[in-house]
Amino acid sequence: MDKEYNHKEVEKKWIEKWSKSDIYSFKNDGREVFSIDTPPPYTSGVAHMGTILGYVWFDMIARFKRMRGFDVYFPHGWDTQGLPTELKVEKELGKSAKKDRSKFREACKKWTEYSIERMSRQLKSVGYFPDWNNVYVTMDRDYWRRVQYSLLKFHEKGLIYIKEHPVHFCPSCESAIAKAEINYREEEGYLNYIKFKLEDGETIEIATTRPELLPACVAVAVNPEDDRYKDLPGRKAIVPIFNQKVEIFSDRAVDPEFGTGIVMICTFGDEQDVKWAYERGLPVVKAINQRGKLTKVAGKYKGMGILEAREAIISDLEKQGYLVKREKIVHQVAVHDKCGTPIEFVPTLQWFIKVRQFKEDIIGAAMSMKWIPDYMLQRLIDWAESLDWDWVISRQRIWGTPIPFWYCEKCHYIIAPREEELPLDPTEREPPVKECPSCGSRRISPARDVCDCWVDSSITPLVITGWPNEREKFEKLYPVSIRPQGYEIIRTWAFYTIFRCLMLTGKPPFKEIVINGMVLGDDGRKMSKSYGNVVEPDEVVEKYGGDSLRQWVSTGALGKDVPFSWKEVKHGHKFLRKLWNIARFVKQNTSDYDGSEYDVSELKPIDRWILYHLDQLIESTTNDFERYEFPQIMRRIWSFTWNKLADDYLEIVKHRIYDPKSIEEKRKTQFVLLKVLRDLVKLVAPITPFIAEEIYQEIDGRKESVHIEEWPERIGSWLEEGAEVSVLIIRGIRRYKGEKGIPLNRKLKEVEIFVNDQRLLGEIRRNLEDIEGATRSEILIREGVPEIDVVVKELEPDISKIGPEFKEKTKDVIEQMRKIKSEIGEEKLYKSLLNSGIIELKLESGETVNVSERHLKIRIERRVGDKEIVDIGDPRVKVLVKP
Ligand SMILES: [Zn+2]
Numbered sequence: 001m002d003k004e005y006n007h008k009e010v011e012k013k014w015i016e017k018w019s020k021s022d023i024y025s026f027k028n029d030g031r032e033v034f035s036i037d038t039p040p041p042y043t044s045g046v047a048h049m050g051t052i053l054g055y056v057w058f059d060m061i062a063r064f065k066r067m068r069g070f071d072v073y074f075p076h077g078w079d080t081q082g083l084p085t086e087l088k089v090e091k092e093l094g095k096s097a098k099k100d101r102s103k104f105r106e107a108c109k110k111w112t113e114y115s116i117e118r119m120s121r122q123l124k125s126v127g128y129f130p131d132w133n134n135v136y137v138t139m140d141r142d143y144w145r146r147v148q149y150s151l152l153k154f155h156e157k158g159l160i161y162i163k164e165h166p167v168h169f170c171p172s173c174e175s176a177i178a179k180a181e182i183n184y185r186e187e188e189g190y191l192n193y194i195k196f197k198l199e200d201g202e203t204i205e206i207a208t209t210r211p212e213l214l215p216a217c218v219a220v221a222v223n224p225e226d227d228r229y230k231d232l233p234g235r236k237a238i239v240p241i242f243n244q245k246v247e248i249f250s251d252r253a254v255d256p257e258f259g260t261g262i263v264m265i266c267t268f269g270d271e272q273d274v275k276w277a278y279e280r281g282l283p284v285v286k287a288i289n290q291r292g293k294l295t296k297v298a299g300k301y302k303g304m305g306i307l308e309a310r311e312a313i314i315s316d317l318e319k320q321g322y323l324v325k326r327e328k329i330v331h332q333v334a335v336h337d338k339c340g341t342p343i344e345f346v347p348t349l350q351w352f353i354k355v356r357q358f359k360e361d362i363i364g365a366a367m368s369m370k371w372i373p374d375y376m377l378q379r380l381i382d383w384a385e386s387l388d389w390d391w392v393i394s395r396q397r398i399w400g401t402p403i404p405f406w407y408c409e410k411c412h413y414i415i416a417p418r419e420e421e422l423p424l425d426p427t428e429r430e431p432p433v434k435e436c437p438s439c440g441s442r443r444i445s446p447a448r449d450v451c452d453c454w455v456d457s458s459i460t461p462l463v464i465t466g467w468p469n470e471r472e473k474f475e476k477l478y479p480v481s482i483r484p485q486g487y488e489i490i491r492t493w494a495f496y497t498i499f500r501c502l503m504l505t506g507k508p509p510f511k512e513i514v515i516n517g518m519v520l521g522d523d524g525r526k527m528s529k530s531y532g533n534v535v536e537p538d539e540v541v542e543k544y545g546g547d548s549l550r551q552w553v554s555t556g557a558l559g560k561d562v563p564f565s566w567k568e569v570k571h572g573h574k575f576l577r578k579l580w581n582i583a584r585f586v587k588q589n590t591s592d593y594d595g596s597e598y599d600v601s602e603l604k605p606i607d608r609w610i611l612y613h614l615d616q617l618i619e620s621t622t623n624d625f626e627r628y629e630f631p632q633i634m635r636r637i638w639s640f641t642w643n644k645l646a647d648d649y650l651e652i653v654k655h656r657i658y659d660p661k662s663i664e665e666k667r668k669t670q671f672v673l674l675k676v677l678r679d680l681v682k683l684v685a686p687i688t689p690f691i692a693e694e695i696y697q698e699i700d701g702r703k704e705s706v707h708i709e710e711w712p713e714r715i716g717s718w719l720e721e722g723a724e725v726s727v728l729i730i731r732g733i734r735r736y737k738g739e740k741g742i743p744l745n746r747k748l749k750e751v752e753i754f755v756n757d758q759r760l761l762g763e764i765r766r767n768l769e770d771i772e773g774a775t776r777s778e779i780l781i782r783e784g785v786p787e788i789d790v791v792v793k794e795l796e797p798d799i800s801k802i803g804p805e806f807k808e809k810t811k812d813v814i815e816q817m818r819k820i821k822s823e824i825g826e827e828k829l830y831k832s833l834l835n836s837g838i839i840e841l842k843l844e845s846g847e848t849v850n851v852s853e854r855h856l857k858i859r860i861e862r863r864v865g866d867k868e869i870v871d872i873g874d875p876r877v878k879v880l881v882k883p
């Protein structure tokens with residue numbers, strides 16, 4: 001073994017070896033299965049710290065389960081289709097490149113392949129090893145086939161429909177987007193107070209932030225409780241500039257506090273407007289088209305963009321005397337999470353999956369799973385209960401799974417292909433029928449839209465288990481054991497997966513769902529370029545290695561955001577070097593070990609002491625891994641390794657190795673050293689897989705990999721008080737030498753131990769050889785308590801305490817203190833202070849004052865004759881030392 005641990009070389013070596021081996025593959029050999037529904041990362045080109053955090057989490061779980069004897073099924077996937085890639089390629093090639101759909105797809109595919117290669121390398125560099133031979137890619141034809149087949153099944157159940165429907169629409173991306181893709185942003189804007197004339201000549205004032213929607217105004221409303229406007233409902237208002245007459249009605253949903261308390265309703269203004277339009281059967285007026293431009297109902301404003309139209313209409317309102325005032329306000333604007341453009345409601349032809357009616361089933365399925373942490377379940381329930389609309393699955397895009405249907409333009413009847421024809425792009429085929437089977441129309445069109453990428457990813461538990469055609473595999477693997485994922489996609493990925501899988505199989509898709517948090521910057525804020533707190537995983541791996549980064553990951557708690565910490569990473573790196581040095585020591589000193597095994601009872605008390613603490617560590621580590629409670633695991637391992645193993649045990653047994661009393665003694669020590677190191681290496685294997693493998697191969701190597709070794713079991717050791725106290729004694733003497741600058745291997749002239757407890761004395765006596773060996777000194781042990789002398793080294797008035805309290809008498813007090821000290825001596829003065837708690841001083845002025853311990857600087861030393869006392873923290877034991 002090299003003198004220094006070289007993480008770069010070691011990690012590189014194992015990445016190569018593991019990539020070629022099949023230690024991470026599913027064996028299907030009859031053992032209990034543990035399966036993971038791996039989140040397919042989006043192929044954005046680079047894995048960020050947040051990605052690394054999530055993937056390392058469940059890689060640790062998989063490694064633990066594998067060592068616990070499970071047959072771990074751990075495939076990997078890539079989520080490849082969707083907007084970010086399409087936008088990237090579009091930016092590179094220009095919008096016109098999209099005219100040729102298949103060429104455009106080819107370009108997206110190329111970028112994605114590059115991205116997969118790069119991200120695989122990054123994931124491997126942090127020791128993330130699913131079964132790299134079992135990988136699905138959502139852009140593959142076979143993946144398309146399964147997605148399209150699932151849609152065929154939904155269609156058969158009557159759950160797919162198309163409808164001209166107002167949907168959230170991003171005018172910049174020119175695509176419908178899901179509610180889950182909406183963010184809210186605070187923005188400055190104007191609240192415009194506009195005069196509306198009533199039919200009968202009166203005027204009212206209406207405040208709106210969106211005057212460009214005036215051409216689509218179809219009604220005006222007030223709150224029925226609003227005393228100011230009791231006489232308005234039932235009358236008619238005339239919309240300025242556009243002059244349509246609209247009805248005024250009353251509705252409790254109107255907020256009387258907003259603006260003037262009177263609102264205008266435009267068919268696609270916001271969600272509330274859309275609700276009213278449907279509830280009250282108001283006319284449907286489309287003022288804004290899919291490119292975010294005003295339509296012909298806007299008259300002379302037709303073709304203008306939203307902001308342009310807003311300003312033009314305001315300026316005209318002002319000229320014609322309709323504008324009362326403009327108030328600056330800050331309001332919440334709904335924007336597209338991908339591009340930040342404010343969202344519009346635009347009625348377009350969209351494809352839907354019926355989901356609202358299954359809310360209760362979805363919640364029921366979610367409740368049948370174990371959620372870790374458990375409070376995350378509520379997020380899913382809240383989301384399910386807030387759903388107003390069905391799921392819009394269509395996107396007006398190219399880079400996605402084609403929606404595999406044709407439809408009748410007249411009656412919206414859907415025509416499906418046959419199962420054997422999948423996968424397909426309906427735009428490249430003739431429809432299977434010439435006329436609509438429902439209405440006879442000959443206007444049959446292919447779906448030109450592609451699927452929302454959640455349609456791809458929400459069947460991953462089905463795809464990885466062989467659905468729909470690999471029956472046997474499916475029966476064995478579905479539902480999967482765990483779904484790990486981030487909390488920010490509960491309302492999308494978790495929700496849609498539970499829904500789809502439940503509808504397609506009748507069963508919930510997973511047994512446990514484990515939710516991780518996000519990575520924050522080291523300043524506790526969100527990692528973001530604008531805060532300058534972004535740390536790229538590559539940089540950390542380059543400097544300190546994957547094992548160090550993984551230790552930082554392990555110190556975070558599930559469900560919680562984890563701040564990145566260079567300090568933790570560096571500490572992790574320090575641990576690697578420590579562990580390496582220990583392993584090197586053990587290897588060097590066990591080269592002649594003959595493989596003898598011993599029962600715990602045959603060993604020395606201090607051997608049982610280290611084995612007892614190892615047992616404790618095995619138990620707590622096992623329990624924590626079982627419950628996915630990681631934060632304490634490494635902290636306990638660090639403490640055991642640094643303190644108990646390296647500082648105490650190794651130092652104590654060195655004499656048995658270098659200068660053994662018998663070959664038997666040496667063998668036993670070698671047995672314990674190897675046992676402790678082997679188990680320790682297994683315990684850290686899920687968190688620091690590289691160094692664990694390297695050391696395992698150096699000291700054991702019975703199996704191809706430590707990662708298919710058996711998880712350590714407790715050896716069943718026990719703790720003797722005498723051993724614990726003996727370790728304290730040794731630690732105390734070694735520390736004493738260190739403090740006095742005495743070399744650790746130098747013999748002390750005299751060491752005497754008094755034990756005021758007969759049973760304890762007997763137990764400590766049994767460790768005498770180890771105590772002598774570890775301290776390189778002869779030890780005298782006896783029962784009882786030594787006569788302790790107290791030597792006063794310093795007894796001085798503390799002016800900083802006396803001054804503020806005695807004020808102008810200070811000088812007098814100090815003088816009298818000095819006097820009494822020289823009269824009766826420090827020793828006596830100290831004793832009388834101990835007896836009465838005070839020292840009485842007669843001042844020059846004749847006044848008597850008391851000073852107590854808090855007014856004095858006191859330093860004493862306890863000695864026994866010419867020996868110093870070493871404090872070991874146990875009142876029954878006194879260790880006396882003469883250097
Ligand atoms: Zn957008």
Ligand SMILES: [Zn+2]
Nearest residue numbers: 408411436439
């Ligand atoms: Zn039809």
